[in-house]
Amino acid sequence: MGFTVGAHSARHLRRILRTFLTRWDMAGLTDDAELALTELVANVVQHVPGRHCTLLILRRPDGLRVEVADEHAGCPRPVRPECRGEELDEGGRGLLLVEAVTDRWGTVPLPGGKTVWFECDV
Known part of the structure; x- marks a missing residue:
C-alpha cells in the first residue's frame, strides 16, 4: 500500500497492523510491532x-x-545517546526503540530510495 503520511497517519496504520496480527493469531506481537511501525512512519514524516x-x-x-x-x-542509523550533544534531545532515538523491541531490523538501499524493515518473531 502506498501512502502520503502525516502526523496522524501512524494511528491508522497501527490499526491495520493490529487487524492483521489478530487474524494471524500473533496478537502477542502487537505492542512491539506497533511501536516499531510508529517510529518508521515518524521518520518518513520528518x-x-x-x-x-x-x-x-x-x-x-x-x-x-x-x-x-x-x-x-x-x-x-540509530543515534546512540552517548554520541548526542544534549542528553534530553527528543530526536534521533526512534531507531534505538525499533532495535530494542524487534528481533531484527535493517535497511535496503534502492535506486532512488530505500526500504527500512523490521521483524518480530512469535
Missing part, C-alpha cells in the same frame, strides 16, 4: 520530502516482517 511511503506487512512462518519504503536516499 525526513522524506513529500512524505510518501509504501507499507508492506508480511506474515512469516515464525512471525512478522514490516517494510516501509520511501524515495529518500539516506539510510537511517
Whole structure:
C-alpha cells in the first residue's frame, strides 16, 4: 500500500497492523510491532520530502516482517545517546526503540530510495 503520511497517519496504520496480527493469531506481537511501525512512519514524516511511503506487512512462518519504503536516499542509523550533544534531545532515538523491541531490523538501499524493515518473531 502506498501512502502520503502525516502526523496522524501512524494511528491508522497501527490499526491495520493490529487487524492483521489478530487474524494471524500473533496478537502477542502487537505492542512491539506497533511501536516499531510508529517510529518508521515518524521518520518518513520528518525526513522524506513529500512524505510518501509504501507499507508492506508480511506474515512469516515464525512471525512478522514490516517494510516501509520511501524515495529518500539516506539510510537511517540509530543515534546512540552517548554520541548526542544534549542528553534530553527528543530526536534521533526512534531507531534505538525499533532495535530494542524487534528481533531484527535493517535497511535496503534502492535506486532512488530505500526500504527500512523490521521483524518480530512469535
